[in-house]
Amino acid sequence: MDNRPIGVFDSGVGGLTAVRRLHEILPHEDIIYFGDTGRVPYGTRSAETILKYTRQDVRFLRKFDIKAIVVACNTVSATALDIVANETDVPMIGVVWPACAAARAATKTGRIGVIGTPATVRSGVYDRMLKAADPNLAVFMQPCPLLVPLVENGRVHCGDIVAETVVREYLAPIKAQNVDTLILACTHYPLLSEVVAAEMGENVTLIDSGAAAAESVRGMLVPAEERQGKTRYFVSDDPQGFNQLAPGFLNGSLDFPAEQVDIDAY
Incomplete structure (x- = not known):
């Protein structure tokens, strides 16, 4: 048994989907x-x-003698994971490869859409990984810079004209390519699944990158003893705002309220 905790980090609340x-x-x-x-x-x-x-996020988490780190951030997984993983002896699991594997398993037509932050799309990592696994796949990428602020402000439901308008505009180029699978390449985006699914239609499978990463962790860890695990939450700003938003991401309450940390000290 290994009762050391698992570390998880993201740029905000989105990683709570993982x-x-x-x-x-x-x-x-x-x-x-x-x-x-x-x-x-x-x-x-x-x-x-x-x-x-x-690097600062990892140094903070390592204070807790963690046994693994889940990088629940597509931007970091796409642009910094390979470098930082080589600088630490703690296993680090990103979201990109698990999401790619789930998309390949789901697609029937080989036409896969990817929506993400500008940095994730600019990196081209999803296109590279998907085509390295299967050169016959057709991959269509779309940056969506306004979706994270929408989620952070709770604008995530069908009937919200702002959310629906922004999602419709971003998805139009992807929808025109007749994809049958769409990777939500940001862990904030699953909160918009209701709006995205309504726009894409019932024949398109949505891939939650954070959930895919969580699934990949299960097979690589020495498990903890059978007891009820606890989760502690830390943020770099506005713990009250985090405590209000977090239950919606977790589909449940927090074990402990979030604590604020000065991340610039790491």
Whole structure:
């Protein structure tokens, strides 16, 4: 048995979609979550800044003697994971490869759409990984810079004219390509699944990248003993705002209220 916690981080609250899945499939595990709410979103930052932030996030999590890190951020997974993973002896699991594997399993036509932050799309990592696995796949990428702010402000439901208008505009180029699978390449986006699914139609399968990453963790860890795991939450700004938003992402209440940390100290 290994009762050390699993570390999870994201640029804000979006990574809680990965935590939600970890709670479902690994209920005995303790989790330390860090949301960099003071510097969200990462997706509009330069590669150098994203790398700096990632190193700070990892140094903070390592304070807790973690046994693995889930990088619940597509932007970091696309632009900084390979570098930082080589700098630490703690296993790090990103969201890109698990999401690609899930999309390949789901598609019947080989036409896959990917929506993500500008940094994730600019990196081209999803296109590279999907086509490395199967050169016959047709991959269509679309940056969606306004979706993270929508989610962070709770504008996520059908009937919200702002959410519906923004999602419709972003998805139009992807929808025109007749994809049958759409990767939500940002862990914030599953909160918009209702709006996205309504726009794409029932014949398109949505892939939750955070949930896919959580699934991949299960097979690589020495499990904790059978007990009820607990999750602690840390943020770089506005813990009250985080505490209000988090239950919607987790589909449940927090074990403990979020604590604020000075991430620039790491």
